[in-house]
Amino acid sequence: MDKTVAVVGGGVAGLAAAAALNQLGYRVLLYEKEAFTGGNVRNWDRLFPKARNAREVVDELASSLTGLTEIATGTFVNSVKSTDGLFEIESSGRPAYADAVLLTTGFELFDARKKEEYGYGIFENVITSADLEKMFASSGKPLMADGSEPKKVAFIHCVGSRDEKVNKPYCSKVCCVTAVKQAVEVREALPECEVYNFYMDLRMFGTGYEQLYKEAQVKGVNFIRGRLSEANETRTHQVMIKAEDTLVSRPLQITVDLVVLMVGMSPAGSTMTILKSLGLLGNEDGFAGIANAHTGSTLTLKKGVFVAGACSGPANITDSVNEARAAALRIHQYLGGV
């Protein structure tokens, strides 16, 4: 077999799809805009629900690729043109042709500066969940801007999710369990540190997530149901936050040393660019549109163009990898393999 599939995006979905396509005998051109594969997962320290090392997952997926995959790192795909069932990939690298295209362009983290009232980029002790992962990776614990250990940390759920004020009406799915995971990690790294999670709902949908929530409760994490209205910096560079304690219908405030904003998933910019070049549309949230929600989540409305992972909406690693492998089978069917 000498057929080629172009996979755009070298995150966990792209890697899993490329490996599956290799096993089915296809040549794969794997495009990755960054210098390394692994996507957003590469920037994470440990993963929910069992604190597995994130790099281990990326390495496992990357190691299952065969010589049939050609990886083009540092290469940005600008557009894809289709002529008579053949796809021309125009990128920052050399032009290439493929018999099918799989978009695994993933997501970008919500830019927390857009929620200006929470003070990210303004107050020194307001950070994002991604910043906290970097701290865990480098020093194993959260640190304030002056390098000291915080005594009180607040996690703010749904930053850039379920919020029409920033045009993100959807739930990003994984931030709840990430906040609970990180809250547990803070309690383990700094047992004296008080931890408060401000949530609207706790959406613990996956295997082991609800158990992790209970573990956080056992480890003394405080859960307060209410969305932050604002954060203010005190003279001592602490952060005073305000919310409603909705379970007793009362306003509440607390001063903490460190605020962690749980940033949601936004569509990657390249997703829409490539979809448009193919004459395809995004869905109402700006992610890639799919043929149908129940039985066609890896199909688009154009034959030969497939999607997998978080480019079509927020997804965890498990679902991204499964969808990538499902897409590989759909591509196999499309190319006449079955």
Place this chain on the structure above:
Amino acid sequence: MADFGYSLVKSGKTDLDTAGNALARSVSEAEPGFNLCIACGCCVATCSAGRFTNFGFRELIHRIKRGEEKLMIAEAEKCMLCGKCTLVCPRNINTRNIVLLIRKHAIIKGL
């Protein structure tokens, strides 16, 4: 002080920077289930005392966590210790023991 014909209303806001946590701490140490509430309200739905008073177990422990110790010690007196809430709790919290521990704390501290 001069009487201007009006009075100041005390803020109803919860300030966790100044809230006391002695009661919450003593109860949760003796009964770790105190921290496991998911605010489903099952306990209140089945509460016998709640049919005749405004007593509710969910709110009781919630407000203890927010530092309203004195008020909630008085509130806990309304419980009849029937234990129906323990039977329905999805987190399997020993609610009855928590009420007993609140009363015990009040007696020991002379509150």
